[in-house]
Amino acid sequence: MDNLADNQATHESPSKLDCISAAKNLVSLKLWGVLMIHSPKWDVFPNLSTLEIIGARLEDPVLNVVLQACPYLTRLLLLGCEGIRSISIELPYLEECKLDFYGLGNCSLSLTSPKIESLEVQGCSWIRVPETKHLKQLSISNSSGRVYMIDFGNLTALEFLSMRGVQWCWDAICKMLKLASEVKHLFMKVEFTGDFEALQPFPEIDFVEFFNSHPKLRKFDIHGAMFAALCQRNSLKHVDPGFVIPCLEEAVITVRSPLNAEQKISTLESLLKYGKNLRTMVIKILQMKSCHTSADDFFDEICRLRYMNHEKVRIE
Numbered sequence: 001m002d003n004l005a006d007n008q009a010t011h012e013s014p015s016k017l018d019c020i021s022a023a024k025n026l027v028s029l030k031l032w033g034v035l036m037i038h039s040p041k042w043d044v045f046p047n048l049s050t051l052e053i054i055g056a057r058l059e060d061p062v063l064n065v066v067l068q069a070c071p072y073l074t075r076l077l078l079l080g081c082e083g084i085r086s087i088s089i090e091l092p093y094l095e096e097c098k099l100d101f102y103g104l105g106n107c108s109l110s111l112t113s114p115k116i117e118s119l120e121v122q123g124c125s126w127i128r129v130p131e132t133k134h135l136k137q138l139s140i141s142n143s144s145g146r147v148y149m150i151d152f153g154n155l156t157a158l159e160f161l162s163m164r165g166v167q168w169c170w171d172a173i174c175k176m177l178k179l180a181s182e183v184k185h186l187f188m189k190v191e192f193t194g195d196f197e198a199l200q201p202f203p204e205i206d207f208v209e210f211f212n213s214h215p216k217l218r219k220f221d222i223h224g225a226m227f228a229a230l231c232q233r234n235s236l237k238h239v240d241p242g243f244v245i246p247c248l249e250e251a252v253i254t255v256r257s258p259l260n261a262e263q264k265i266s267t268l269e270s271l272l273k274y275g276k277n278l279r280t281m282v283i284k285i286l287q288m289k290s291c292h293t294s295a296d297d298f299f300d301e302i303c304r305l306r307y308m309n310h311e312k313v314r315i316e
Contacts, residue, residue, distance in 0.1 A: 014041065029070075031056060039065035045072075049093075052077040059083045067091065074115075089113065095134075099124070105145020125149070133157060140176070141165050147172050155179045162187040169195050170203065177213075184216050184247075189223035189254075202229035207236055207270060211245045218249045224256035224286075231263040236270055245275040254284040258298035265301050272309055281313045 017040035020029065024043075028050040036058035048070050054077070058066075063084060067073075073091050078084075079100045086108045089097070094113035101107045101123035108126035111119070120139040121127060125148045127140065132153040140147065141164035150172050161180045163173070170193045180186070194200035202225050210230065211217070222230075251271055255264065272278060283302055306313040 018042070028052075030054070034058075036062045036066075038062070040069075042066070042069040045070055047072070049073060050075040052079070053081060055080045057082045060086055063087060103144065105142045127151065129153065136160065138162070138180075139164075142168075150176055152176075152179055156182050158183050160185045160187075164189045165191070167192045167194060167199060169193065170200075171195075173202075177210075181213055182216055183214060185219040185221075186214070186217060187221040188226045191223070191225055193225075202226065204232035204234065205229040206234075207267065208239055208243055211248075211274075212243075216247050217245075218247050219252075220248060220250070221252040223254045227253050227255065227264070227267070228257070228260065231260055231267045236266060239270075239274075243274055245271070246277070248275045248278050250280045250282075251275070251278065252282045252284065254286055255302075256286050258295040261294060261298040261301065264298070265305065268302075268305055272312065278312060281309070282316055283313065284316045 015038070017034070017036065020026075020040070021042045024045070026045050026048050029045075029048060030052040032054045034053065034056045036056055039062045042065070049072060051070050051073055053066075058081065067089060071091065072093055074093050075096045076089070076091065076094060077098045079098060080102050081100070082102045084101050084103075084107055087099075088110040090112045092113065093115060095115050096118045097111065097113070097116060098120040099109065099122065100120075103123065105123045105125065107124045109121060109124045110128045112131060114131040115134055116129070116132065117134050118137040119129065119135060122141045123144065124140075124142065125145050127147075127149070128151040129135075130151070130153045132155055134157055135155060136157055137160045138155075138158060139162035140150070141162070143165060147165055147168040149169070158180055161176070161183045163176060168190045173190065173193060192199035193202055205226075207230050248271070253268070268281070268283070271281065283306070285299070285302070302315060306315055
């Protein structure tokens with residue numbers, strides 16, 4: 001549908017959106033670039049299983065009306081949508097949901113869908129999903145705002161977790177990692193923590209405790225801040241002789257700073273030592289800005305590590 005300009009008359013009756021209700025047996029509905037100022041006059045679509053709204057401008061009450069007309073959805077995509085502040089979704093048959101809200105990144109989300117298997121959320125600060133026993137894939141990101149609070153149910157079925165954003169509150173990070181104890185693939189690219197405006201580095205994360213708490217982890221993809229947190233001096237001082245990382249097969253590590261180079265090299269060596277099933281370690285070196293020789297020395301040490309473990313380690 002054509003996007004409607006703000007100054008264009010929107011009082012035509014029935015509207016273009018209203019006319020969609022004539023297609024009673026719709027199975028899939030995709031709306032691109034729609035200005036939804038007024039709630040569409042829709043009856044219930046009994047066969048509609050897929051709804052995609054892309055690049056739309058709409059407000060909370062309008063979206064609520066739209067979702068009430070689609071109670072049997074199994075797939076919902078709201079991508080690049082503007083104007084949403086708070087959304088509550090109650091769809092009993094929903095299995096796949098992708099939400100990408102454009103704006104300040106301060107939306108709140110409540111999702112109640114007991115059959116949900118895949119969930120991607122971008123642009124929310126508060127997220128509540130109480131029924132998650134079937135959830136296998138979860139991605140949470142916020143490129144504009146801060147993730148303050150997450151509240152999920154049981155995540156024992158979760159296989160893939162992606163956490164992205166400029167800043168997450170530390171309580172949200174800790175709670176998410178604790179809930180995702182059964183995860184097999186963890187992708188983490190959160191730059192900073194902190195409960196307020198000030199950007200704070202991650203506090204120390206104990207290396208042994210982390211991997212003991214995530215025994216099924218097969219692929220570990222971490223960005224600078226998380227890697228730095230695992231590389232604190234005390235993390236590898238007292239390692240139980242029987243400690244192993246049992247399932248880890250692939251590690252992808254992005255390094256952005258030569259600071260604490262000795263601890264970082266030690267952590268990389270520990271992944272190789274204790275990861276009994278580790279097949280591949282990829283070390284990505286990005287934007288390492290330093291005029292000091294420490295950057296060169298650090299890079300030399302990484303090259304040495306690759307040379308000594310050339311069958312597993314590569315540098316990108």
